[in-house]
Amino acid sequence: xxxxxxxxxxxxxxxxxxxxxxxxxxxxxxxxxxxxxxxxxxxxxxxxxxxxxxxxxxxxxxxxxxxxxxxxxxxxxxxxxxxxxxxxx
Amino acid sequence: xxxxxxxxxxxxxxxxxxxxxxxxxxxxxxxxxxxxxxxxxxxxxxxxxxxxxxxxxxxxxxxxxxxxxxxxxxxxxxxxxxxxxxxxxxxxxxxxxxxxxxxxxxxxxxxxxxxxxxxxxxxxxxxxxxxxxxxxxxxxxxxxxxxxxxxxxxxxxxxxxxxxxxxxxxxxxxxxxxxxxxxx
Numbered sequence: 001x002x003x004x005x006x007x008x009x010x011x012x013x014x015x016x017x018x019x020x021x022x023x024x025x026x027x028x029x030x031x032x033x034x035x036x037x038x039x040x041x042x043x044x045x046x047x048x049x050x051x052x053x054x055x056x057x058x059x060x061x062x063x064x065x066x067x068x069x070x071x072x073x074x075x076x077x078x079x080x081x082x083x084x085x086x087x088x089x
Numbered sequence: 090x091x092x093x094x095x096x097x098x099x100x101x102x103x104x105x106x107x108x109x110x111x112x113x114x115x116x117x118x119x120x121x122x123x124x125x126x127x128x129x130x131x132x133x134x135x136x137x138x139x140x141x142x143x144x145x146x147x148x149x150x151x152x153x154x155x156x157x158x159x160x161x162x163x164x165x166x167x168x169x170x171x172x173x174x175x176x177x178x179x180x181x182x183x184x185x186x187x188x189x190x191x192x193x194x195x196x197x198x199x200x201x202x203x204x205x206x207x208x209x210x211x212x213x214x215x216x217x218x219x220x221x222x223x224x225x226x227x228x229x230x231x232x233x234x235x236x237x238x239x240x241x242x243x244x245x246x247x248x249x250x251x252x253x254x255x256x257x258x259x260x261x262x263x264x265x266x267x268x269x270x271x272x273x
Contacts, residue, residue: 006265009130
């Protein structure tokens with residue numbers, strides 16, 4: 001019967017019930033993911049805080065000048081985005 | 090060493106959702122074997138299946154808050170695995186390679202009457218027959234006839250209506266029986 005053969009096949013191809021290497025690999029990936037999330041959160045906070053600082057401190061923005069201020073903003077956005085992408089990828 | 094060796098999945102899930110890494114580790118220990126078995130039968134390749142299983146467990150850990158502690162954990166976990174499998178599989182290359190291998194095998198059998206007669210009396214390759222089934226059919230057959238899922242659990246895993254799952258199992262069983270030369 002097909003059912004019996006499928007059940008036998010299922011049990012034959014099961015990996016070990018206690019596969020320490022597999023468990024450790026998962027734990028390492030979880031830890032790596034946790035570190036990446038922390039990096040990404042820090043990058044994202046920077047991405048938000050720098051434009052906010054420029055906006056809330058008009059004298060700083062004036063000192064930087066419109067063109068350089070815009071360039072700085074774009075640079076920060078680009079760097080933040082790159083950091084976010086690399087950290088979450 | 091995990092702190093919750095005797096606890097049920099529900100209690101472990103609640104503890105893991107509250108931030109216990111030990112509880113999640115114990116859930117991984119409990120379910121990794123069946124999850125990998127399921128993915129091995131979907132992929133037909135142990136290394137690829139184990140890689141998918143790791144992805145699945147990592148996603149489960151990230152999305153733990155979405156798991157419903159009032160329901161069985163298995164369908165939710167296997168559902169993540171199935172969707173990950175489909176995402177990779179739909180890149181197309183593996184499917185094409187498998188179909189090409191299957192077509193080549195059929196061509197060899199049709200071209201060689203001795204081999205074709207021989208296969209009628211000997212054990213046919215169940216794995217190859219399973220891999221020839223469409224993805225959803227194969228998943229439903231493996232879950233219900235191999236892993237012992239109920240139809241309802243399989244429907245939850247595959248995000249499919251119950252009627253579709255029953256029909257996939259029926260059709261899958263018939264196709265396997267035909268491929269293996271057995272009564273369904």
